[in-house]
Amino acid sequence: MEQKRIYFDNAATTQLSREVLDTMLPYMREKFGNPSSIYSYGRESRLAVENARKSVAKILHAHPAEIFFTSGGTESSNTAITGAVRDLGCTRIITSAIEHHAVLHTVEYLRNRGEAELVFVKLLPNGHVDIPHLEQLLAGGREKTLVTLMHANNEIGNILDLHTVGNLCKAYGAIFHSDTVQTVGHYPFDLRNTPVHFITGAAHKFHGPKGAGLLYINENVSIQPFIHGGSQERNMRAGTENVYGIAGFAKALELATASYAEDSKAIKENKLYLAEQFKKHIKDVTFNGDAFGKSLYTVLNISIPKTERSEMLLFNLDINNICASGGSACTSGADQGSHVIRAINNDPDKVAVRFSLCRNNTKEEIDILVEKMKELV
Numbered sequence: 001m002e003q004k005r006i007y008f009d010n011a012a013t014t015q016l017s018r019e020v021l022d023t024m025l026p027y028m029r030e031k032f033g034n035p036s037s038i039y040s041y042g043r044e045s046r047l048a049v050e051n052a053r054k055s056v057a058k059i060l061h062a063h064p065a066e067i068f069f070t071s072g073g074t075e076s077s078n079t080a081i082t083g084a085v086r087d088l089g090c091t092r093i094i095t096s097a098i099e100h101h102a103v104l105h106t107v108e109y110l111r112n113r114g115e116a117e118l119v120f121v122k123l124l125p126n127g128h129v130d131i132p133h134l135e136q137l138l139a140g141g142r143e144k145t146l147v148t149l150m151h152a153n154n155e156i157g158n159i160l161d162l163h164t165v166g167n168l169c170k171a172y173g174a175i176f177h178s179d180t181v182q183t184v185g186h187y188p189f190d191l192r193n194t195p196v197h198f199i200t201g202a203a204h205k206f207h208g209p210k211g212a213g214l215l216y217i218n219e220n221v222s223i224q225p226f227i228h229g230g231s232q233e234r235n236m237r238a239g240t241e242n243v244y245g246i247a248g249f250a251k252a253l254e255l256a257t258a259s260y261a262e263d264s265k266a267i268k269e270n271k272l273y274l275a276e277q278f279k280k281h282i283k284d285v286t287f288n289g290d291a292f293g294k295s296l297y298t299v300l301n302i303s304i305p306k307t308e309r310s311e312m313l314l315f316n317l318d319i320n321n322i323c324a325s326g327g328s329a330c331t332s333g334a335d336q337g338s339h340v341i342r343a344i345n346n347d348p349d350k351v352a353v354r355f356s357l358c359r360n361n362t363k364e365e366i367d368i369l370v371e372k373m374k375e376l377v
Contacts, residue, residue: 005321006365010205011154011182011299011356012325016248017207023251024209027244035241036232045243052250059257060184062191062216068233069246072213073181073202074102075226079215079237080177080198081106081148083223085116088175090146092117094137096129097343098155103148103179104339117143127158127289127344134165138172145172150179151199155340155354156289157299159183166195175221181205182296184214185256186264197221201253203245207358208252212245263359268297270357270366275300277370282377288345288352298357303341303350304377310351316376322369325354 007015027048033041035049049069057064070076081103084090093107093116111118119137122130129149138145147169152159162178169176177198180189184199185206191199198221201214217223217236230238256263275292278285288301304310314326326338341352355369 003321003368005323006368007323008355008357008361008365008369009323009325010358010361011296011354013204013210014207014358015360016204016209017252017255019255020208020248020251024244024248027247031243035243036230045241048243048247049241052246055250056214056253059253060189060191060216061193063219065234066191066216066219068215068217068236069241069249070213070215070237071211071242072204073100073179073200074213076198076200076202076213076215077102077148077177077179078106079223079226080200080217081110081146082226084146084175084177084198085110087223088146088221089144090116090175092119092141092143092145094119094121094134094145094147094149094174096121096123096149098123098127098153098340099148099150100154100179100181101339103150107148116146121149123344125344126293127153127156127340128294129160129165131164131168135168138168138174141172145174146177147174148177148179150182152180152182152296153289153340154182155299155338156301156344157182157291157296158289159294159296161294162194162196170195182299185253186260186296186298188257188260191216191218201249203249203252206252206256209245209248212242212249214249259359264297267357267359267361270361270363271297271300273363274355274357274366274369277366278302278373281370281374286350288341299354300356301341301352301354303345303347303352306349306351307377310377313351313353313373313376317369317372320372320376322372325356326352 031044033045035045053064053067057067110116122133166176176196180199181202184201197218199216203212204210227238284305286303
């Protein structure tokens with residue numbers, strides 16, 4: 001009998017929940033109107049979008065006028081960063097070497113076009129941002145600066161203190177964008193009391209649909225659209241709204257918020273259990289980032305000594321119906337290793353693997369994984 005698939009790559013994407021699908025289905029079939037149309041079919045769709053906006057704003061403690069729906073985290077980050085440079089006058093960008101490519105490739109593109117200078121903040125050996133160095137950089141610059149630093153790293157799980165960085169940005173008059181794709185839907189937010197100008201979200205990271213994203217734009221800043229050609233999203237994003245995706249985003253966020261306390265506790269217990277089992281059974285295993293400190297409760301990134309067998313580990317796990325990731329899932333086709341691991345722990349004699357958990361994972365699955373790893377390594 002074939003073993004059922006065991007999925008440990010939830011930081012890449014999660015399974016759509018049944019309740020979210022049930023919320024989306026009516027907007028795929030009978031409630032199919034274009035939200036920009038004025039007759040009843042259109043009004044029904046418009047209502048779904050605006051109710052979703054209110055719901056998301058309430059959960060994140062933001063104003064509905066600050067919430068914009070996009071196609072996902074990548075578009076949201078592109079919009080915020082480009083807007084900060086072209087509309088808010090930022091001519092210098094401070095970022096880190098371990099950002100998601102949605103941020104890194106955008107800031108590199110703007111630098112290459114001569115639109116902004118690019119500066120990298122130092123990282124500590126455990127992968128956290130060197131806050132004193134960030135302050136030095138902010139204090140040393142005359143130009144209007146954009147700081148773009150992710151709230152939690154998608155590969156090693158390290159969490160940034162948004163308030164510390166936000167307050168520094170405030171003190172030096174900088175614009176602050178944070179890629180919060182790994183934390184929206186996983187942690188409570190209070191945006192009224194968080195000094196940040198832009199944050200992002202993607203429904204598929206918390207059991208919602210792919211292709212539905214969030215951009216929060218603080219009401220004190222105003223940027224131009226990234227996509228032109230229509231007055232949707234209050235003139236902020238042209239194109240017919242992804243109505244069922246937006247309804248799904250709001251439902252997924254509502255469910256994630258309702259079960260946050262029990263889910264986060266259970267997932268964290270499983271993460272610690274997984275780490276213990278690795279320590280016990282896998283020789284010379286090490287943990288990347290600040291795995292047991294300020295870190296996502298969903299992500300565990302390990303390194304093991306490089307051998308012919310361990311280099312084939314992900315492939316062999318896949319053959320055994322176990323899904324994990326070696327780098328960032330967004331680039332898993334072209335495996336050049338992880339830019340994050342290279343930046344913090346560039347040891348050519350080690351192989352890094354990321355396991356990311358969700359509420360559906362069980363201890364039994366962890367035991368099967370560890371047994372297989374013992375065999376394969």
